[in-house]
Amino acid sequence: MKTLTNKNIVLGVSGSIAAYKSPDIVRRLQDLGAEVRVVLTAGGAEFVSERSLQAVSKNKVHDNLWDKEAELSMGHIELAKWADAVVIAPASANTIAKLCHGKADDLLTTLILATAAKVLIAPAMNQQMYGSLATQDNLKLLENRSMVIAKPEFGEQACGDIGEGRLAEPTSIALQIAGLFQNTKLAGKNVMITLGATIEAIDPVRFISNHSSGKMGMALASACAEAGATVTLIIGAISVAVESRAKGILVTSASEMLKAVNDNISEQDIFISCAAVADYRPTNIAKNKIKKDRETVSIDLVRNPDILSNICQMKDKPVCIGFAAETENLLENAKNKLKNKGCDAIILNDVSNSKIGLKSDQNEVFFITDKVCEKIEINSKIIIAKKLVIKISETLM
Ligand SMILES: Cc1cc2nc3c(=O)[nH]c(=O)nc-3n(C[C@H](O)[C@H](O)[C@H](O)COP(=O)(O)O)c2cc1C
Incomplete structure (x- = not known):
């Protein structure tokens, strides 16, 4: 049975229309036993309210790199150390591209650079944006940096297109995060x-x-x-x-x-x-450099x-x-x-x-x-x- 008991999960919510599903992701993570804190990007806040996320997570929502109330005013370090895993769901094309370049211009991207925790990325975007060479190359790069990608689904999208790019189901995302903690038999060996x-x-x-x-x-x-x-x-x-x-x-x-x-x-x-x-x-290593004679x-x-x-x-x-x-x-x-x-x-x-x-x-x-x-x-x-x-x-x- 997959579980997240005693696990601290940071849920990063970025500017995809699928951000309206993020309160449900919080609930599914909690169902598996996780403590959840949410980091909301400015883009994400366009699609889901801080109030909803605060209510379901039962924790203050973090949306400001320059938060004076954070420990020593360094919320990114505090959250980076607190997290056992960081999941970005939904992950916008923009946030994915910023991660590839190691950018640190908001709380979410800065904490990703500062964390040693496992990272799972759940992309959600229009099928054309998802299929673009830039996004595909970016996802491959993140995968090669040991981040795990929760593949989006195929289906009808908010814009009316049909294709691949719909956010993976919240239950599937929660289970994939729990899967990151499943020990192989190599643990302790x-x-x-x-x-x-x-x-x-x-x-x-x-x-x-x-x-x-x-x-x-x-x-x-x-x-x-x-x-x-x-x-x-x-x-x-x-x-x-x-x-x-x-x-x-x-x-x-x-x-x-x-x-x-x-x-x-x-x-x-x-x-x-x-x-x-x-x-x-x-058979023998010559003591001196062999001459070209x-x-x-x-x-x-x-x-x-x-x-x-x-x-x-x-x-x-x-x-x-x-x-x-x-x-x-x-x-x-x-x-x-x-x-x-x-x-x-x-x-x-x-x-x-x-x-x-x-x-x-x-x-x-x-x-x-x-x-x-x-x-x-x-x-x-x-x-x-x-x-x-x-x-x-x-x-x-
Ligand atoms: C109505 C609307 C819907 C959008 N939906 C998506 C989306 O589903 N996925 C995505 O990657 N970007 C989407 N975008 C673009 C992002 O919101 C935009 O790139 C933003 O800068 C992302 O910011 P963030 O990555 O910092 O959260 C949408 C923009 C608008 C105006």
Whole structure:
């Protein structure tokens, strides 16, 4: 049963004609046990009265960034800290666009920047406005910033048009917010993720490496942290910001990565091997920079340790999940990897497709265990990671 007992919800109401439904949203949130405070934009106040919202929420309605009566005159910080979740319903096209740009010119947009709470956006507008490239791009951007979008419905609109853009039903909005607090089985678990490329030195200035960016691993780190896990990252070379809720350990070579994993694996419940670890390293690292005095040079390579296999062979091994970056015979190679390494799941991606995989912001993967083989269709790595966390929670925990 979904519930909002003991949860503080800020309901932002912006300038959509659907704002007249906002008192009903307050009631549906209260039905689930939430304490609700309303922030009304100037646009929102054109469509619903402050008095109605005050009466149903049983709290003063906040509509002024410059409120002298707010704690230390900083209502935006007070509300941002108070909230367990902020829902903007209805969210106007204008407010959505302002959020994308990080604007802070009214109480609602300022508090969104100041809050660490979960944010749900329920757009409501004319079908043409909703379908416009600007609004669609803006919503994708907010989704990639981990905001959740309550998709509007299809139907007849206040302006007489028929199409997509009607505010989602108040009951559905309340349930979607409650859904944000439903713990996956990852809550309270320790998750270790390796990510990025390893760097294998040839001499003091040159190295062998690969194109891994760390984006998929970092998206998984965020999704696991959001699901309530304690995340440890073993980080190779990456070109993405480190998830602030995770503990990060920086490494360079595969051997260093193996040591960092071994040093920290005993307390882990889940191990996700997402790093692109070099299969081979130079047998000898030249002490000095190799001179350009010969026509040809060859470098002897020796096999690197297989970190995932090592962890899979531990006596009390954590749940082990590997990535298979393949370019041919995708499913067959991935299933062989699952069996040969002895891991619990393999996440397969096709790195021959430049739209997905290495360096790209997008991915398309198969989640494979000995019982399931499910495709997760092309999407941003952030959304793919969230779906993978649900799959891990449903099938391996
Ligand atoms: C009658 C009328 C109805 C409107 N309905 C909507 C709407 O449903 N959705 C929307 O995004 N904008 C709608 N707008 C435009 C917004 O009210 C306008 O962009 C306003 O600046 C939004 O302010 P806010 O985002 O600060 O609340 C409407 C405007 C008018 C005059």
